[in-house]
Amino acid sequence: xxxxxxxxxxxxxxxxxxxxxxxxxxxxxxxxxxxxxxxxxxxxxxxxxxxxxxxxxxxxxxxxxxxxxxxxxxxxxxxxxxxxxxxxxxxxxxxxxxxxxxxxxxxxxxxxxxxxxxxxxxxxxxxxxxxxxxxxxxxxxxxxxxxxxxxxxxxxxxxxxxxxxxxxxxxxxxxxxxxxxxxxxxxxxxxxxxxxxxxxxxxxxxxxxxxxxxxxxxxxxxxxxxxxxxxxxxxxxxxxxxxxxxxxxxxxxxxxxxxxxxxxxxxxxxxxxxxxxxxxxxxxxxxxxxxxxxxxxxxxx
Amino acid sequence: xxxxxxxxxxxxxxxxxxxxxxxxxxxxxxxxxxxxxxxxxxxxxxxxxxxxxxxxxxxxxxxxxxxxxxxxxxxxxxxxxxxxxxxxxxxxxxxxxxxxxxxxxxxxxxxxxxxxxxxxxxxxxxxxxxxxxxxxxxxxxxxxxxxxxxxxxxxxxxxxxxxxxxxxxxxxxxxxxxxxxxxxxxxxxxxxxxxxxxxxxxxxxxxxxxxxxxxxxxxxxxxxxxxxxxxxxxxxxxxxxxxxxxxxxxxxxx
Ligand SMILES: Nc1ncnc2c1ncn2[C@@H]1O[C@H](COP(=O)(O)OP(=O)(O)OP(=O)(O)O)[C@@H](O)[C@H]1O
Ligand SMILES: [Mg+2]
Numbered sequence: 001x002x003x004x005x006x007x008x009x010x011x012x013x014x015x016x017x018x019x020x021x022x023x024x025x026x027x028x029x030x031x032x033x034x035x036x037x038x039x040x041x042x043x044x045x046x047x048x049x050x051x052x053x054x055x056x057x058x059x060x061x062x063x064x065x066x067x068x069x070x071x072x073x074x075x076x077x078x079x080x081x082x083x084x085x086x087x088x089x090x091x092x093x094x095x096x097x098x099x100x101x102x103x104x105x106x107x108x109x110x111x112x113x114x115x116x117x118x119x120x121x122x123x124x125x126x127x128x129x130x131x132x133x134x135x136x137x138x139x140x141x142x143x144x145x146x147x148x149x150x151x152x153x154x155x156x157x158x159x160x161x162x163x164x165x166x167x168x169x170x171x172x173x174x175x176x177x178x179x180x181x182x183x184x185x186x187x188x189x190x191x192x193x194x195x196x197x198x199x200x201x202x203x204x205x206x207x208x209x210x211x212x213x214x215x216x217x218x219x220x221x222x223x224x225x226x227x228x229x230x231x232x233x234x235x236x237x238x239x240x241x242x243x244x245x246x247x248x249x250x251x252x253x254x255x256x257x258x259x260x261x262x263x264x265x266x267x268x269x270x271x272x273x274x275x276x277x278x279x280x281x282x283x284x285x286x287x288x289x290x291x292x293x294x295x296x297x298x299x300x301x
Numbered sequence: 302x303x304x305x306x307x308x309x310x311x312x313x314x315x316x317x318x319x320x321x322x323x324x325x326x327x328x329x330x331x332x333x334x335x336x337x338x339x340x341x342x343x344x345x346x347x348x349x350x351x352x353x354x355x356x357x358x359x360x361x362x363x364x365x366x367x368x369x370x371x372x373x374x375x376x377x378x379x380x381x382x383x384x385x386x387x388x389x390x391x392x393x394x395x396x397x398x399x400x401x402x403x404x405x406x407x408x409x410x411x412x413x414x415x416x417x418x419x420x421x422x423x424x425x426x427x428x429x430x431x432x433x434x435x436x437x438x439x440x441x442x443x444x445x446x447x448x449x450x451x452x453x454x455x456x457x458x459x460x461x462x463x464x465x466x467x468x469x470x471x472x473x474x475x476x477x478x479x480x481x482x483x484x485x486x487x488x489x490x491x492x493x494x495x496x497x498x499x500x501x502x503x504x505x506x507x508x509x510x511x512x513x514x515x516x517x518x519x520x521x522x523x524x525x526x527x528x529x530x531x532x533x534x535x536x537x538x539x540x541x542x543x544x545x546x547x548x549x550x551x552x553x554x555x
Contacts (some may be wrong), residue, residue, distance in 0.1 A: 110359075189396040192354050193409045193464070194385035203412065208399050 041281065045274030052268070053275065064239045066259070066269040074272045076279070078239050082249035085242045086156050086231060087224040090163035094224075095217055097164070098171030102216070103201055105172065106179040118173075125169035129229040132162045136234025150246050152236065157245040159235035163227055167220035174219055178212020179205055211297045218291035222284050228253035252276050304368075305330045305472050305502040306351055311365035313346060315358070320346045322526040324365075328472075328519075333494060333503040335517035335534065337510065339549065343526045344506045348474050351504070352388040353381060370471055386413055389465030393477040395457035397449035397464075402441055405449045405460055406431050409468040427467050435463040435493055455486030462493065473497075475505040479512065491516050510550060514538055522546045 049055075053074065061075025105117050136158050144153030182205050190200045206213070228251075236248025237258065256273050263270040306328040313321035320343045328334050336344045349355040350367060353374060367374050374384055386409070397405050404411075406428045410419065419427075428445065432438040437459050441452075449460055458478060465473060475494075479487040487509075494503055494516055507513050513520055513534060520534040522545075530537060530546045541547040 185392070185394065185396040186398055188354065188357065189392070189398060189461075190408070190412075191357060192352060192385055192390040192392075193412065193468070194382035195412045196382060199412050203408070204398055 038281065041274055041277045045271050045278055048268055048271035049275050049278070053272070058272075058275070062239075062241055064255075066263075066272060072268065074268075076252065076255075076276060078241050079250055079252045079255055079276070080279075081241055082156075082235070082239075083225060083251040083253070086159045086163060086235060086249060086251060087221055089156060089160035089245060090167065090224045091217065091221055093160065093164035094167045094171055094220055098168045098216070098220060099175055099213060101168070101172045102175035102179060102213075103205075106176045107197065107201055107205070121169045121172050124165070125173075127166075129166065129227060130233075132166055133230040133233030136162045136230060140234065144246075148246060152248070154234055154236040154248060155246045156235055156242055156249045159231040159249070159251075160245075162230040162234050163224040166227060166230065167223045170223055171216045171220040174216035175209075175213050178209040178216060181212065182208045211294050215291045215294045218287055218294065222287040222291070225287065226253065226280065226284050228257050232257055252280050256280075303330055304328060305370060306504075307368045308347075308350070309366040309368075311347075311350065311367060312363070313343075313350065313355070314362045316360045320526050321350070324528045326521065326528055326531060328502065328504060330502055331499050332519070333498045333505060333517045334519045334521065335513035336504060336506045336521045336523065337508070337513050337549070338523035338529075340508075342523045344523055345476050347523070347528075348390075348476055348504060348506055351472070351474055352385050352390055354385070354390060382413065386468045387470055388472045388474060389468065389470040391458070391461050391465070391473065391475040391478045393480055395454055395461050395481060397452070397457050397460050399448060399450050401446050402432075402449050402452070402460060403428055403445040406464050406467065408464055413468065431463040431466045432460075434466055434497070435459040436489070437463060455482050455489060458482060458486065458490060459493065462490075462497075470501065472502045472504070475503065477506050477508060480508070487512070510538070510552075522549060524549070 058074055058076055059080070060077050061073065062078040062081075063073040063075040064078060065071070065073045101117075101121075105114055105121075109117065137154070140158045140161060141153035144150055144155060144158055186204050186208060187200050190204045191197075195203065231251045232254035235250065235254070237250050237254055238248045239250050240248055242249045256276055259269070260273050263273065304327045306326070308324055308326045311321055311324040311326075312319065324347060326347075336348065338344055346355065350363065351369060351374075355361050355363070363375070369384065369388060372379070398408060400408070407419075407424055410424075410427065429438060429442075432441060437456060440456065449457065452460065458481070462473070462478075479490050482490065491512065494505070497503070505513075505517065517534045519531065520537045521531045522529045522537065522541075522543075524545050530541060530543050532542075537546065538550050541550060
């Protein structure tokens with residue numbers, strides 16, 4: 001039977017072969033890009049990383065004096081603390097709001113309102129980070145000065161509010177997907193046993209969707225860790241071990257952004273900035289990996 | 302009072318579509334009543350009125366009166382959690398919650414009683430009693446911590462019955478409880494109903510006419526949203542009054 005015979009690739013129309021090739025290329029290109037970026041960042045920093053840099057000091061010393069004339073010190077401890085503290089404070093605000101909003105959107109609001117909310121949340125996600133930085137620099141700065149009677153409002157608190165606003169949309173949309181994925185039969189079963197809607201949420205949905213919700217939180221955190229512009233503008237950008245929400249800080253990302261333009265290519269300082277890049281890459285990679293594993297965990301159930 | 306449920310002039314619409322038309326029915330106390338009829342005739346809809354779980358869908362309008370245990374469930378002062386505590390429901394697909402067997406059995410009690418009002422020994426005892434009444438205790442006593450969703454379907458369905466019992470319901474509604482089970486599982490659930498009837502009023506929707514004849518004392522036949530005939534099961538099957546009923550019980554509709 002002729003029609004049943006498998007067509008050989010040679011018989012495929014030429015255009016189809018080209019399209020297939022193109023799509024294949026697109027697919028592979030993202031792998032190439034990720035490895036390419038990693039390779040490039042690593043190559044720029046590798047020389048000093050393996051030869052000259054005291055890694056212990058790099059990670060644990062708070063002394064960041066890359067431009068000192070006679071005693072250059074490359075300690076990123078204060079910067080690491082800055083990144084983590086501002087992220088942690090941001091998550092303290094973003095997680096309750098984000099999960100709360102996700103629960104509201106997926107369980108409590110009418111379908112019409114839900115569409116509106118989704119559009120607004122997408123809009124929020126689309127605001128460029130420099131705009132957030134701008135808001136932090138002007139509006140939030142004034143607000144913090146007035147509310148806390150602080151000398152200056154460019155602080156960890158300011159930065160983390162901006163970061164929280166940036167990661168809430170991510171948390172909301174991923175958490176909402178996770179709640180949507182809980183089969184309706186669970187809600188029905190609980191309601192038929194007399195559960196109120198709120199009991200359905202905390203006794204059934206939260207346990208059933210916990211992996212997805214955790215993934216949402218982790219991806220929101222990864223977003224915060226990697227954010228640069230807004231924290232550069234809103235946190236005061238000064239190397240300092242933070243002592244509270246009102247202290248000014250500097251993050252790993254902001255350091256790279258601010259200093260890379262002013263160093264000579266190839267010198268030690270330049271290489272250290274790339275090593276910070278490797279460090280950031282590793283942190284976000286680990287967080288994303290955990291989030292991925294957590295999401296895989298949901299699918300297997 | 303001899304009736305657990307009395308519905309009067311019950312009409313129900315999904316949007317513009319009328320799914321129940323002037324249904325009047327009285328369900329006797331402490332026995333099994335079956336509900337049969339062709340697909341789409343409104344059996345599930347009627348059943349889901351009795352604990353108002355229909356209202357989960359936003360587009361439902363109901364008119365008429367349903368008295369459950371002497372109280373109109375559409376009165377403003379009716380509490381849905383209390384209604385659903387008294388009127389339990391078993392669904393077509395077994396739907397245990399994705400938590401342990403133990404917690405599934407206790408779920409109803411936990412939502413209906415204040416936090417931490419049960420001691421560990423009390424709850425152990427309740428779990429054992431409930432699982433014993435559905436003949437699951439022997440099978441599951443060593444697996445109380447396993448996730449209920451990983452059990453066999455038959456065990457899941459029995460567990461869905463078991464989790465109603467701690468709430469001491471008066472009425473248990475069953476919507477094709479055996480359609481996901483094999484012959485052995487079906488038999489097991491039927492035996493269970495027979496044992497529990499008397500203590501509880503059962504209403505069972507079924508497509509399996511042999512099952513209706515086996516388990517139920519009274520039988521209701523519905524057709525296109527209307528209640529056509531409601532009589533003793535044996536009489537309904539051997540000597541139906543309405544032509545539609547006799548056509549259906551002789552399998553002339555699919
Ligand atoms: N949520 C809903 N929205 C709109 N129409 C519905 C809804 N649920 C049921 N219907 C319609 O109402 C009618 C009765 O449905 P119901 O599920 O009560 O039938 P049934 O007798 O239980 O059928 P089956 O034997 O297939 O389970 C059907 O025509 C169905 O399409
Ligand atoms: Mg049905």
